[in-house]
Amino acid sequence: MVGLDTSHCVAFTKLFNDPRATGDLGAVDVVAAYPGGSDDIPASRDRVAGFTKAMRESGVEIVDSIDALLAKCDVVLLESVDGRPHLEQARPVIAAGKPLFIDKPLAGSLADAIAIFRLAEKHKVPVFSSSSLRFGAGLAELKGDAKVGEVLGCAVHSPCELESHHPDLFWYGVHGVEMLYTIMGEGCETVVRTHTDGTDVVTGTWRGGRVATYRGIRGGKADYGGAVYGTRGIAAIGKYEGYAPLVAEIAKFFRTHQPPVAASETIELFAFMEAADESKRQGGKPVAIAEVIARAEKEAAAREE
Template structure:
């Protein structure tokens, strides 16, 4: 325990605060899900539109059972911590709490999505670069083995299709809040440099077409109440790689990636990739509202 990385968690309105802590220190966590070397010491808990007081209190009891101290101020939460995990389901609060944590000199994991809008995400990006802050932000759909295998088979896809859920949030954009998972896979496979986005609403969700230079195209198919992930990668040479994600291990894979980062290793996801994800999400929401094809901002 003396050599463990001590983590301060900010926020308890997301199940991730429970799921990630479980994999670090729950006594009954299955061995194949456990990630040793990390320990959540404190959690700053507060109500947001994404979780009411009753739900927060239920989660508090679980964290306390795992040895986590529940706090009421940021100062108390981060005292003695080696790293910070911002686990706030409400993306409109991400910029505010990132700014509060940015002066601590600690590594920061900012849970998905990066922010509620591209404008706020760009502010986070600019502050991080200006002050050389060690930060990463990613969805748990960044690292599934099935996606890794598909990319190994088709490393430079010209055409791709991804499917995932369109969650309905209590506030803000559905595309930004839950489409982030599908777009994390899309950017991982297609890379950066998207030119335009067109969103089409249908009875069960939205279909989003992303266009790239050289006539490359990616499609994101977001369906309400359908919590499955997968897709297909293809190239002009005829290679094709369909994949379906096993959701049982995605949280464990993410925590493993975080362990290396939080103990001093490289950032597992370039922050430029995270900003591209946010640019696509924000542009997809704009296209949904306008009914037109919208250009993707590219001012990194």
């Protein structure tokens, strides 16, 4: 495990190392960890020592470098709460051929996200990234629910705290956007954002005229939820169920080397969030996803080596 500055590291380790775990989950143990940490983000700097202590007390060996970690493991969980170092942290893991899960946010920029997947493709190493919200009970199944019919759109809400070193939605809004993409899939063409101190509303228009909306909440009660709109009915999106469904998917991925989320979908998801920032910079004008990806691909090319 790389990055001990998030509660995920302790929570995931408890699930993986549970002696009662069976199947794929029972075949994975967290055995070593590199703490990492970012001095300019309090949410990282002020927590890494405490989580490192908890991991050590749980029996996980603490090492002083990623290279030292790679000598002790078969697969890697990249958990650093700060997305900016993820590309550099992923490089040696990918070069070593280790299957890699990268926790949210995948990266600190869309260009870095693209560069990570390009490196993985070049070295033929399986990599995936996802929020735990994608794997809540029944969420993906709503796309094929006969009572809903063909999905025409959705409206999703989630907490949306901001962190100044990341694009606005990357830090926490990614959870809600992950839910949105679980329902809608790829194909968003344009993004429009309305921003206030307490709220963000981001509307995406998909090919064929489908529309989905993300509401990021900073003022008032913040929770996860939403609704799916179909040709036959409207269905509520279920409540958040914790980390267990995601951890089960990670364990399966480590065994099969088959990512449960396509790289192309994750890239578009991050492009959606980057386009939301660009719309904000332009005063709420529509921004084309394709143009955002094209710019980022040029930047990514210089970061692959």
